[in-house]
Amino acid sequence: MSIAFRKELRDLKPYVPGKPIESVMKEFGIKNVIKLASNENPLGFSEKVKEILMKSLDNLALYPDGNATNLKEALSEKLDIDVDNILPSSGADEMIDLIAKTVISPGDEAITADITFPRYISTTKMMGGTPIVVPLKNFTFDLNGILNNITNRTKLIWICNPNNPTGTIVTEKELMDFFEKVPENILIVYDEAYREYVTRDDYPKNSIEFVKKYPNILVMRTFSKAYGLAGLRVAYAIGSKKIIENINKVRGPFNVNSLAQIAAIAALKDDEFLERIYNLNLEGKNYLYDQFKNMNLEFPPSEANHIYVNVGKDAQEVFVELQKRGVIIRPMGGTWIRVSVGTMEENRTFIEKLKEVLGM
Template sequence: MSANFSKRAVSGVRNLHPYQPGKPISELERELGLSHIVKLASNENPLGISARAKAAIEKALKEVTFYPDANGFYLKQALANLLHVAMEQITLGNGSNDVLDMLVRTFVEPGDQVVCAEHCFIAFPISAQAQGADITTVPAKDFGHDLPAMQAAVNEHTKLVYLVNPNNPTGTWLRERELKTFLQSLPSEVIVVYDEAYFEYACGTPEYPNAIKLLSEFPNLVVLRTFSKAYGLAALRLGFAVSNADIADLLNRVRQPFNCNSLALAAGVAVLEDKEYLDNAVEVNRAGLMQLADGLQKLGLSPIPSLGNFLCVDLQRPARPIYEALLKEGVIVRPIGNYGLPNHVRISVGLSEHNTRCLEALAKVLA
């Protein structure tokens, strides 16, 4: 007789639905036998790898038989110099999702409350549910965070509040004044997890905050960033948090040893020095957002304004059939019904020719 292992799992995991990533190109090739596929589903950098990062990886390959530096000294040093923080304030992760999970495991026990917004990045509630947290999801306002309502949801059991700026998958953003007002309204022991995965794309926008500059004023703030987006290292899984040193010390107690591999660490140091690459990525994204927004509006659609490297758009009908029809045209976008938006898709910015291909395919299937 076989055992019922589901009953042996912790309660938070039994009813958990796993994260659904964007469909890989190789999977669509296997399923439909297509080639020349355009993937605009996972908010990846379309430029390819930085030449400096590639050279650093090739050099690091010589030592791939050795374990990596468990403390990531040189990457922490480079980040500390760039961000004007102490190395002791930095926690490295296997992607920023890894650090997000560390925060939940470090501070949340079963029955503790966490607060997040409707339509927020789904990795946070997944980690919180697995830990047995009581998740309070505050309804969105104009597809973004309703900060007064989130503040009102905080109670004596609240451990973490999660903000995403710009928000994924909707692209909406918080202004510095409203962020500071929100932080000032919270009890000092409530930790605010502030996810800036798309910071490099957004940081030139008037009133958009640089939360790392707020750390000295708000020691309960933890800022997450990543190398997966503008820095073009998604496959290497490299992210980090900046916080006060006490929080970083606690996170590093639960951080898995060698969670960042040698190739990622070397590439991260190198790409931080490649300002030309970053500037080009930001400019390509700026032009691509305009191209996609203009093309979608010509199709009679109204995308949500975005500061990320993607647009979220209401197709005015169930999105899943449109998504599947686009797959047959060799175009991968992201349906986001699992975010409570069944009529919306999220379209990542690609190169100009990728964006054109997507718009043409969308016009075809909508017709």
């Protein structure tokens, strides 16, 4: 007799992360490799964060503060919302997991888009729920399409804004109209992992106002992208006390490690670092847009730190050929790839190698 694993796991596949630099170096026997595959921060993280981290290395024998009290207080002050409306997590990945565990039961439906961040779908399935996937319209979340798919089984709606991988946004006005129409018994998760990169004025600047207005909205943010702390795993959600209280029941006791808590607090204070990142990303995006236009490659303009681009050739093949030349990107479906915006030097190297691979 073999172990009977849960039937919900049968069709699930492990998440495939962006390929690490070391494994490409080893596989292809090359020394210089750049990774533009996981939307990480090309400048690393703030020096101020580094300083405090170096001073905190002696305190690792003790468990972290399981309540992340200081981090919650720092966020509460910065965002002007009560500490009871905030819940830190070990990356937004963990929060997505916790949300699914909190609201999805077998038979429930959760609506999201195709294509978007894949963990919304896998965690829904993991809990025995059915993902309802609404195709993007013009590379963008189709909010009306989502409304049309609400049934009495709908428990959850996952919105990614800006969307990963397309980098497109829905506007504040479109969102407000949408929120008005979604019944209050459905949890709307609003994932803003890339909010710090947005340039457009019609993007919601302060999503905390959504939480204050609607009791069924949970905003998710992360320190992994613009703050450059992906390796430490720290993010947070903001929502009504009732939502936070329930997610807190399924959370592990020490889910956010001590260094992550300390780093996040310091990161929140360094707005200058965020500004540098914003400017570098914008410069990089504009350069890549120009190059893609010259190469006649189709792409939707991105409000994030990554661009979804049609390379007109099998993406998997392009992925392998670029790796041989020391560049890691993310192959998506068909002929589409996603490339993260790097330093200007990395962006230039990527274009040079892409041209080589595409025979241009």
